[in-house]
Amino acid sequence: MNTSPILIVGKNAKTGWRVDRLLQAEGIATRAVSRSTTPAFDWEDQGTWRDALQGTRAAYITFHPDLAIPTAEQTIKDFVTLAAETGLEHLVLLSGRGEDGARRAEIALEQGGLDWNIVRANWFMQNFSENFMIEGILGGELALPAGDTVEPFVDVDDIAEVAVATLTRPELRNRVFEVSGPHAMTFAECVAAISAATGYPVEYRQIPVDQFIDGLRAQGLPDPLLWLMRELFTVVFDGRNSAPTAGVEQALGRPATDFDEYIRKVMASGAWDRSGLRQA
Numbered sequence: 001m002n003t004s005p006i007l008i009v010g011k012n013a014k015t016g017w018r019v020d021r022l023l024q025a026e027g028i029a030t031r032a033v034s035r036s037t038t039p040a041f042d043w044e045d046q047g048t049w050r051d052a053l054q055g056t057r058a059a060y061i062t063f064h065p066d067l068a069i070p071t072a073e074q075t076i077k078d079f080v081t082l083a084a085e086t087g088l089e090h091l092v093l094l095s096g097r098g099e100d101g102a103r104r105a106e107i108a109l110e111q112g113g114l115d116w117n118i119v120r121a122n123w124f125m126q127n128f129s130e131n132f133m134i135e136g137i138l139g140g141e142l143a144l145p146a147g148d149t150v151e152p153f154v155d156v157d158d159i160a161e162v163a164v165a166t167l168t169r170p171e172l173r174n175r176v177f178e179v180s181g182p183h184a185m186t187f188a189e190c191v192a193a194i195s196a197a198t199g200y201p202v203e204y205r206q207i208p209v210d211q212f213i214d215g216l217r218a219q220g221l222p223d224p225l226l227w228l229m230r231e232l233f234t235v236v237f238d239g240r241n242s243a244p245t246a247g248v249e250q251a252l253g254r255p256a257t258d259f260d261e262y263i264r265k266v267m268a269s270g271a272w273d274r275s276g277l278r279q280a
């Protein structure tokens, strides 16, 4: 049996650290990397890739900032080529549902000659508690150009479990798992559910996409990320991803986690606790 480590690109990413923790709990050696580790791994610096890959047998990779960006396809192609050269056997890619750029990157992986899996995800539930949206939740207002489009948000704990299943069960190889939550909800419905659970008022406010982008520009977001946010909230968020998928059940044999259970976990973690803010 090959006991060399499994590479995780995205040690600090929302799914990366969870995949790392689950693999270690199964006694599997890991090498989790990001820009701040030794060896370091930077998607924008190919010189960092070989040291990270060397001596690993499989990899779970999270791309940054998003596979939708125009350069992602070539970057993934280059990474797959190097991975094959260093002897990697199996590569699992976290992808985004309904993104044309992501699909092109997926094809590069599927045609790259390695065993592969794609875990193609809807919007993460944890964007409300571990990402840019937490500020809006704690501040009492989430202002987005999301409209009434419904999204079956997926729990990243489920994504991590699916990724680990693909890494540890050879019979699942060379398949796409489309992972979503069990119910599609609007952002307004998510925010109302969070407000009810936390006991403090949080409101969803609909804003035009241009106003949203102008606000991000004023905060100093660079042009490529502004392009990405516009793409995500217009092209990708047009309803194409609204139907729940069966990927969690297919990989794990159990239903996907619902939004209420996600809320219970975040409440237990204290991430939406405002008391720290009041003291600050």
Ligand SMILES: NC(=O)c1ccc[n+]([C@@H]2O[C@H](COP(=O)([O-])OP(=O)(O)OC[C@H]3O[C@@H](n4cnc5c(N)ncnc54)[C@H](OP(=O)(O)O)[C@@H]3O)[C@@H](O)[C@H]2O)c1
Residues within 6 Å of the ligand: 010, 012, 013, 014, 015, 016, 034, 035, 036, 037, 041, 042, 043, 044, 062, 063, 064, 065, 066, 067, 068, 094, 095, 096, 097, 121, 122, 123, 124, 127
């Ligand atoms: N968020 C969603 O709803 C969603 C939905 C579907 C798919 N996805 C996919 O999930 C992936 C991660 O998305 P996320 O926004 O949620 O971010 P994330 O998983 O929270 O990842 C953030 C981490 O990426 C690392 N990072 C940043 N720039 C990097 C670079 N140049 N090279 C290597 N690592 C870098 C940073 O760690 P260091 O500072 O330590 O480097 C940072 O902590 C993306 O590919 C996205 O397409 C996200």
